[in-house]
């Protein structure tokens with residue numbers, strides 16, 4: 001485990017054990033590389049991502065918190081402030097030679113209280129092993145309840161978007177974020193155009209199939225998932241993405257969004273968990 005930095009001073013943790021290697025930025029507690037030994041990278045990272053303070057990394061797993069998507073106040077940042085905040089690296093635990101856990105922490109500051117007036121503790125535990133596990137725990141340290149929506153916004157690297165099939169969401173209702181209509185999924189998901197959907201009532205694992213590879217995504221304390229690919233035109237409008245970037249990733253986001261947003265009472269916690277294997 002080493003703390004490293006880019007030439008501009010942007011810091012990240014580099015970790016390698018006998019099963020995988022990973023890189024996690026202190027800004028956002030943002031994992032931007034995870035690769036099992038002898039296998040291809042699981043996470044997609046834009047070749048032209050910014051590693052700059054105050055700008056979210058394009059790729060990996062942005063932590064969207066304490067709101068997912070737009071805030072009603074349009075002056076506030078999309079997907080909340082956690083992904084652009086500096087987190088504290090609490091420490092690492094080498095459970096055994098093939099399994100390491102890392103803990104990151106974010107608490108309210110003068111700045112966060114200005115845009116979101118609640119006291120909180122947010123902890124992200126990342127387990128690097130044959131599987132990648134992320135546990136995002138929100139604790140309400142305030143004396144009033146608050147409501148959060150959130151997502152572990154995973155960008156999966158794929159050989160080509162036209163090879164991708166997603167299963168596990170058959171018959172699930174979803175909100176189509178392109179039309180704001182409620183729809184119901186029929187069968188597997190394929191990609192032939194822009195897709196931006198919030199699936200609800202999820203209770204089983206989601207499977208991403210791509211040519212010769214299968215990736216399983218199992219969520220806990222979450223019944224919503226976002227499936228997103230910007231396709232051609234939106235990619236051109238996106239920051240830090242090359243014009244053909246959409247061909248090489250798909251986002252499957254483990255969420256508590258829309259109907260699945262959570263109210264957390266004072267002194268109570270909620271932990272959103274994803275296991276990727």
Ligand code: BG6
Nearest residue numbers: 056078079153177196226228253
């Ligand atoms: C997804 C949303 O979760 O995030 C998309 O569903 C959005 O609509 C995407 O474009 C990326 O957002 P951002 O803020 O990282 O550019």
